[in-house]
Amino acid sequence: METENTIQGTIRNPKRTENVIEIRGLHMSFGSNRVLKDFNFVLHKGENVVVLGKSGSGKSVLIKCIIGLLSPDSGSIYVFGRNIPELSQAELDSIRIRVGFLFQSNALYDSMTVRENLEFPLRRHRLNLNKEQVNELVMEMLENVGLPYTVNMMPSELSGGMKKRIALARTLILKPDIILYDEPTTGLDPITGREISELMLQLQKKYNTSSIIISHDMKCVEFIADRIVVLINGTAYAEGDFENLRLHKDPLVHSFFD
Numbered sequence: 278m279e280t281e282n283t284i285q286g287t288i289r290n291p292k293r294t295e296n297v298i299e300i301r302g303l304h305m306s307f308g309s310n311r312v313l314k315d316f317n318f319v320l321h322k323g324e325n326v327v328v329l330g331k332s333g334s335g336k337s338v339l340i341k342c343i344i345g346l347l348s349p350d351s352g353s354i355y356v357f358g359r360n361i362p363e364l365s366q367a368e369l370d371s372i373r374i375r376v377g378f379l380f381q382s383n384a385l386y387d388s389m390t391v392r393e394n395l396e397f398p399l400r401r402h403r404l405n406l407n408k409e410q411v412n413e414l415v416m417e418m419l420e421n422v423g424l425p426y427t428v429n430m431m432p433s434e435l436s437g438g439m440k441k442r443i444a445l446a447r448t449l450i451l452k453p454d455i456i457l458y459d460e461p462t463t464g465l466d467p468i469t470g471r472e473i474s475e476l477m478l479q480l481q482k483k484y485n486t487s488s489i490i491i492s493h494d495m496k497c498v499e500f501i502a503d504r505i506v507v508l509i510n511g512t513a514y515a516e517g518d519f520e521n522l523r524l525h526k527d528p529l530v531h532s533f534f535d
C-alpha cells in the first residue's frame with residue numbers, strides 16, 4: 278500500500294511500516310457546516326498519534342467516521358486495508374471488534390457492576406468463552422488498570438480517574454489492535470491525567486496496540502505522542518513530533534503549545 282504522506286513535517290520514527298489506518302480526501306459536513314475538508318491521515322502499526330485541535334474542530338467526528346458511526350460525504354478510510362464507508366454492517370462489525378474506542382464520557386453502564394460492564398463486550402463478541410475464562414479475562418484487565426478490588430462495585434462508587442481506568446479495561450478486554458481515545462484525560466486533575474497517560478503507554482506496549490489519541494492536554498500529548506497531527510479548518514494542517522510543532526513558525530500551530 279502507498280505510504281507517502283503529502284503533509285510536511287518531521288516524524289520521529291520515519292521507518293516505513295504497515296498502515297493500520299489510511300484516510301484519503303475525507304470530507305464530512307453537517308448541512309452547511311463543513312467539518313472535515315480533504316483530511317488525509319495515516320496511522321502506522323505500533324504508533325501513538327495525537328490529533329490536536331480546538332474544541333469543535335471535528336476530532337470526535339473524525340473518530341466516529343473511522344469506526345463507521347458516521348458516513349462521510351466522500352473520501353476513503355482504510356482500516357486494516359478495508360474501506361470503512363463501503364462495508365456492509367457485518368463486515369463493519371468484524372473490523373470494529375479490532376478497534377477499541379474509549380469515549381470521552383467513559384460510557385459505563387450505571388446500573389451494572391464493574392464486572393458486568395467488563396463482561397458486556399465478551400457476551401456480545403466472545404460467545405465461545407466459558408464462565409471461568411470470562412472471569413480470568415475480567416480479572417486480568419482489572420489487574421492491568423490496578424483496580425481488581427472494584428470488581429463488585431457500581432460505577433457511582435468510583436472516582437473520575439477510576440471510571441476512566443475501568444472504561445480502559447473494558448476497551449482492552451477484546452484485545453483490540455487499534456485503540457481510539459477521545460480526550461482520555463479531559464476533566465481529570467493533572468496527577469490523575471498523568472497516571473492515565475502512563476497507563477495508556479504501558480498497556481500499549483503490553484498488548485502492542487496502535488492508537489489515535491484526541492487530546493489538548495499538552496502534558497498527555499508530550500508524554501504519549503510519537504507523532505502529532507494538528508487539525509485546523511478541517512484539514513491535517515501540520516504534522517510532526519512535539520518539539521518540531523512547539524517550535525513551528527506558524528502561530529496557528531505553536532499556539533497550542535503556549
Ligand SMILES: Nc1ncnc2c1ncn2[C@@H]1O[C@H](COP(=O)(O)OP(=O)(O)O)[C@@H](O)[C@H]1O
Nearest residue numbers: 307310312330331332333334335336337338339
Ligand atoms: N451529529 C451531528 N450533527 C450535526 N452536527 C454535528 C454532529 N456531530 C458533530 N457536529 C458538529 O461538528 C463539529 C465538530 O464536532 P466535534 O467533532 O464533536 O468537535 P471536537 O473537535 O470538539 O470533538 C461541531 O461544529 C459540531 O457541532
Ligand SMILES: [Mg+2]
Nearest residue numbers: 336337338459
Ligand atoms: Mg470531541
